[in-house]
Amino acid sequence: MKYGRNHNVQETSPQKRKLKTKPLLYLIGILLLCNVLWFIGWLTPDKPKQTDEVVASVSGEPITREQWLTAMEKEVGREVLLELVNNKVMETAAKKYGIKVTDKEVDLELALITAIDGRTHSGLDIEQTRQRIRSTIILEKVLSHDVVIEDETVKAFYDKNESFYTILTAYRTSLIIVPTEKEAEQALEELSKGSSFDALAKEISTDLASASLGGDIGYINADTETIDPAIYEMVSKTKEGKTGDVVSLKDGSFAVVQVKEIIKGTTFSYNEVKDHIKRELALEQLPQTVNPEAFWKEFNAKWFYGK
Incomplete structure (x- = not known):
């Protein structure tokens, strides 16, 4: 300080x-x-x-x-x-x-x-x-x-x-990133059966940095430049506490996205x-x-x- x-x-x-x-x-x-x-x-x-x-x-x-x-x-x-x-x-x-x-x-x-x-x-x-x-x-x-x-x-x-x-609306986001769409769909199915998102991210996500934190990447908003735009597009239409659909990323991999919390934008x-x-x-x-x-x-x- x-x-x-x-x-x-x-x-x-x-x-x-x-x-x-x-x-x-x-x-x-x-x-x-x-x-x-x-x-x-x-x-x-x-x-x-x-x-x-x-x-x-x-x-x-x-x-x-x-x-x-x-x-x-x-x-x-x-x-x-x-x-x-x-x-x-x-x-x-x-x-x-x-x-x-x-x-x-x-x-x-x-x-x-x-x-x-x-x-x-x-x-x-x-x-x-x-x-x-x-x-x-x-x-x-x-x-x-x-x-x-x-x-x-x-x-x-x-x-x-x-x-x-x-302040822009911010979404506390967690990700599971896998190489194929099939693996992403399988992850969604496991989550629908009650599997823990955090545990599954640690087990199968290929993004090691977020996987070690249960998939958590913190808060993202419309100005966040360090993420694939498709991820923000998905979280912006996903309700708090819910998991979105499979997202296709620019690098050819696929993501499953969960929104843990939403901080509404305000002035x-x-x-x-x-x-x-x-x-x-x-x-x-x-x-x-x-x-x-x-x-x-x-x-x-x-x-x-x-x-």
Whole structure:
């Protein structure tokens, strides 16, 4: 999260506006690590497991549950715990400073991020995403509390960048991509019989990046340039929670598309976004980068990894 020392409304550019969402994109990216933690918990029932339980083997050589969990803890444990501590620190700060974050504020930030790069949400639970957005808003409110931004400056910024606050309808999309139309039809048939879209995508989809996330490619809209136009055409006429027909792609492969969520397009009025703009402009006046760890000492935060 990096902000400039001075703000000049006339010099604002789309690229600069995109930089303002980097704190949220950074925190949302960490959510991928949280999914790993959930996965560990899902695989570890409440009843005690023997640490020498064999979870895999290679040429007869066992890999035990203890080895597996220890390796995962070393790989992502620090980052996951850091995120949990930071969220708790920000909630504590909100109570101390009397900060409130409304659902509308979270909706606005989510819509703006989705408009810029919906793929940052891929593989993430929507409620977890909203919680991390909430934590970031708390941090920004704490940091910008004493910075004064005149209403005239806020209005001038909105008038110059009004188009930025017009959000296209976005579709949370999952894909199963296969080489032939026959395989796509077979996938549709399995889904109609109750098969899990996520599980089937991981099993048969040839797009490895999305397959590892159960087919999830995040939010797409009419301006998304990184997908085949035929995919958007299908999702735009598919209802939320439903699976569309087989889609023929330009590269000769075929896709089965599912729409998990729809965020309706809207234009945010000045009154709806003025607090958001004022906070962003105030943050630009800060002399240096500040993150939640700066508040650990104030709230006596401690963790397993020491200082």
